[in-house]
Amino acid sequence: MVDTGILLDRLEDWWMEDVYEKHKANVKKLKKSNAFNINPFLHPYIANFVYGDISPLSLAKALVLPRAMGTSVTTTFGSKMQNFIVTNIDHAKGSAIGGVDIEFEDQTVDNKPVMYCQVKAGPNTINADDVETITKKFTKLRKKAMLDGLDLAPNSSIVGVLYGERKELSGSYLNIEAEHGYGVFVGSEFWNKLTGDVDFYDKMASKLHSISLKVNEEDYIQDIINELSETDEIVALSKL
Numbered sequence: 001m002v003d004t005g006i007l008l009d010r011l012e013d014w015w016m017e018d019v020y021e022k023h024k025a026n027v028k029k030l031k032k033s034n035a036f037n038i039n040p041f042l043h044p045y046i047a048n049f050v051y052g053d054i055s056p057l058s059l060a061k062a063l064v065l066p067r068a069m070g071t072s073v074t075t076t077f078g079s080k081m082q083n084f085i086v087t088n089i090d091h092a093k094g095s096a097i098g099g100v101d102i103e104f105e106d107q108t109v110d111n112k113p114v115m116y117c118q119v120k121a122g123p124n125t126i127n128a129d130d131v132e133t134i135t136k137k138f139t140k141l142r143k144k145a146m147l148d149g150l151d152l153a154p155n156s157s158i159v160g161v162l163y164g165e166r167k168e169l170s171g172s173y174l175n176i177e178a179e180h181g182y183g184v185f186v187g188s189e190f191w192n193k194l195t196g197d198v199d200f201y202d203k204m205a206s207k208l209h210s211i212s213l214k215v216n217e218e219d220y221i222q223d224i225i226n227e228l229s230e231t232d233e234i235v236a237l238s239k240l
Contacts, residue, residue, distance in 0.1 A: 002089060002107065002195040008207050010088045015208065018080060019073065020215055026072045027217075030064045031224045033233035038063070040237060056238045060229035068221055078121035081162050085119075089194060097144065099137025102160075107196030113153035115193065116141055123164035123186055126172045134159065135180045160193075161186035 029035050043062065044054040051058035082101055086094045091112075092104035101119040105112040118134055120126060126134070138157040145152035159176060161169070164187045173184045185193055188201035197203070228234060 002091075002197065002200075004195055004197045004200050004203065007088060007195065007200075008203060011084070011204065011207055012211055014084050014088070015211055018084075023073045024217065024220070027064075027068045027221065027224060030067055031227035033228065033231045036063050036067075038233065038237065040240065044237065044240070054238050056229040056234045057225065059234050059238055060225045064221065064225050064228060068224075078119060078125075078162060081121075082119045085194065092194065097141060099134075099140060104194055106193050108193050113156055116152070116157050117160045118158075120159060120161050121163070123161055123168040123173065124170045125161075126170065128172050128175075131172050131175050131180070134176060135182065138180075138182055155183055158183040158185055160190040162190065163187055 043059065047054050047058040047062040050062055082094075085092050085104075086102055089104065091107075092102055095101060095103045095116065097103075097116065099118065100116045102117050104115055104117065106115050116138075118137070141157055142152065159173065159182065161173070161184065166186055166189070169184065169186055173186075176182050177184050188198065191201040191204065192198045194200075
């Protein structure tokens with residue numbers, strides 16, 4: 001079983017350095033209008049729809065806030081968390097096998113069989129087309145195991161979903177299990193396999209909640225918005 005106390009301490013250091021600092025650096029780029037592909041037909045509509053006018057400040061807010069709250073940090077969450085796993089859990093590693101993201105020893109079973117895992121961010125992050133892609137990769141893994149004499153335990157090809165609950169899994173995930181026979185482990189199930197601590201998922205969520213309370217950048221964001229609102233492009237857009 002992993003020493004999850006140490007792992008949680010590493011989580012905080014990693015989050016502040018690799019998530020928070022990089023997120024803040026990406027937000028800093030938004031003070032320049034060339035950071036955006038501004039649609040002159042649509043953007044004034046969006047600003048007025050949300051803020052009630054098309055002043056430079058409203059136009060800037062409608063550009064900065066969605067990016068600051070979503071795009072970069074959301075799209076990289078899965079890969080960043082995957083990197084945290086292989087860097088900080090000794091029995092986990094990135095896989096050299098095509099179609100497999102990580103390999104790790106299952107901490108919920110006494111003999112700790114190796115799991116060959118595709119990592120997904122959340123319970124709704126795949127669609128119907130992804131099911132065929134995922135299952136084909138696992139089929140290739142089974143064939144490779146037979147040819148290379150790879151020690152592939154039964155039920156060792158799995159999908160690990162970083163957050164969520166089983167009741168939230170999309171039909172596409174359920175299809176991977178029901179129609180193709182590959183296990184899907186979501187949220188606490190997945191982290192329990194990784195760490196051997198059935199409560200680690202909740203501990204991690206609590207830890208990240210406490211970290212989140214330390215990173216109030218409201219004034220920093222407002223400064224970025226103010227700078228963007230004063231650029232020639234935004235001022236001109238407000239006067240069309």
